[in-house]
Amino acid sequence: MELLFQLAVILIASKIAGDISARLGQPSVLGKLVIGIILGPAVLGLVEETTTLEQLSQIGVILLMFIAGMETDLDEFKRSGKAATFVGLSGIIVPLAVGFLAGILMNMTTIEALFLGLLLSATSVSISVQALKELNKMQSKEGAAILGAAVIDDVVVIIALAFLMSMAGGDVNLSMVIIKKVLFFGGAILAAWKLVPWILKKFAPLKVTESVISAALIICFLYAYLAEVTGVAAIIGAYIAGVAISLTDFKKEVFEKVETIGYSFFVPVFFTSIGVKASFEGLAQNIGLIIVLSIIAILTKLIGAAAGAKMARFSWNSSLGIGAAMVSRGEVALILATIGIEAKLINQQLFSILVIVVLVTTIVTPPMMKFFFQRGVKQNAMKSTA
Numbered sequence: 001m002e003l004l005f006q007l008a009v010i011l012i013a014s015k016i017a018g019d020i021s022a023r024l025g026q027p028s029v030l031g032k033l034v035i036g037i038i039l040g041p042a043v044l045g046l047v048e049e050t051t052t053l054e055q056l057s058q059i060g061v062i063l064l065m066f067i068a069g070m071e072t073d074l075d076e077f078k079r080s081g082k083a084a085t086f087v088g089l090s091g092i093i094v095p096l097a098v099g100f101l102a103g104i105l106m107n108m109t110t111i112e113a114l115f116l117g118l119l120l121s122a123t124s125v126s127i128s129v130q131a132l133k134e135l136n137k138m139q140s141k142e143g144a145a146i147l148g149a150a151v152i153d154d155v156v157v158i159i160a161l162a163f164l165m166s167m168a169g170g171d172v173n174l175s176m177v178i179i180k181k182v183l184f185f186g187g188a189i190l191a192a193w194k195l196v197p198w199i200l201k202k203f204a205p206l207k208v209t210e211s212v213i214s215a216a217l218i219i220c221f222l223y224a225y226l227a228e229v230t231g232v233a234a235i236i237g238a239y240i241a242g243v244a245i246s247l248t249d250f251k252k253e254v255f256e257k258v259e260t261i262g263y264s265f266f267v268p269v270f271f272t273s274i275g276v277k278a279s280f281e282g283l284a285q286n287i288g289l290i291i292v293l294s295i296i297a298i299l300t301k302l303i304g305a306a307a308g309a310k311m312a313r314f315s316w317n318s319s320l321g322i323g324a325a326m327v328s329r330g331e332v333a334l335i336l337a338t339i340g341i342e343a344k345l346i347n348q349q350l351f352s353i354l355v356i357v358v359l360v361t362t363i364v365t366p367p368m369m370k371f372f373f374q375r376g377v378k379q380n381a382m383k384s385t386a
Contacts, residue, residue, distance in 0.1 A: 011265070124233075
């Protein structure tokens with residue numbers, strides 16, 4: 001019964017907070033993140049982090065990325081391949097280098113400092129996707145570059161992590177890690193081409209309610225599961241599943257109904273649960289380090305990814321908007337931090353600090369994106385009227 005109460009609180013609070021945020025001129029997702037902190041153990045304690053809430057949150061982020069996949073303009077996505085590569089790689093190199101130097105200055109070993117740099121190189125665009133939707137940028141060349149860069153970022157960081165773990169003496173087979181990823185992406189593309197349309201066509205005539213939507217969700221969850229099994233983030237698998245659905249005749253029907261399912265329940269739970277994870281225990285003693293690492297995390301990703309976008313000949317405002325979209329480390333960095341503490345590459349105190357840093361990067365991403373993208377729109381409007 002307590003879970004039912006918490007879910008009711010999350011839904012009403014997230015909708016009201018999102019509305020307030022939008023009325024204040026900010027993306028609604030910012031209000032949903034902040035209300036999670038207020039509802040959680042850090043402030044009011046009305047909502048606690050439980051296994052069930054975490055699982056519902058995971059479904060929320062998977063559906064969010066699935067919807068993003070269906071909204072992707074594949075032609076624009078193909079054209080943005082070069083830009084996505086520049087953004088993804090430069091958005092890894094800068095945080096990795098600066099994070100490594102920061103680790104050395106913190107008296108870490110070379111392996112530990114490399115791990116810190118790698119953790120700061122991670123990106124999760126699940127929050128950025130919602131901001132892109134609210135800014136009507138999902139189907140733009142900027143949106144395509146961001147989503148493409150996220151896929152590249154995920155693959156490169158995970159392979160680099162496997163390499164680092166093998167150096168640290170962990171039981172990791174680097175060649176097997178790479179083979180698994182090649183198999184996943186190869187299989188995912190082949191299934192999108194041949195299997196996904198076939199499954200939807202077979203389910204469509206079934207004499208049961210919403211058979212096509214059920215088929216689409218089966219495809220989404222299987223893609224997410226297989227991505228997770230092969231070491232690729234589940235959100236990347238869900239995103240590719242959405243792209244696969246977008247190539248079929250069932251795109252409109254699936255999109256409308258999955259969006260209703262996602263945004264009415266699961267997605268608000270995901271956004272709010274991020275804030276619920278916040279803990280300010282030990283904050284006072286480590287406030288200086290938290291501020292320094294937060295600044296490093298924000299600026300290195302912003303500058304690195306923006307530099308990559310600029311190399312791909314985006315305008316400065318678009319480049320900075322793309323860089324801002326890559327700032328959120330989200331659940332990807334939290335997964336890496338958990339791996340790091342299990343492998344004794346970071347201690348419990350640094351783990352707690354990094355959780356707060358990840359939360360900071362997540363909260364600042366939506367307003368930064370809005371600032372840079374809208375500034376670009378205003379400057380273009382002024383030029384056209386001049």
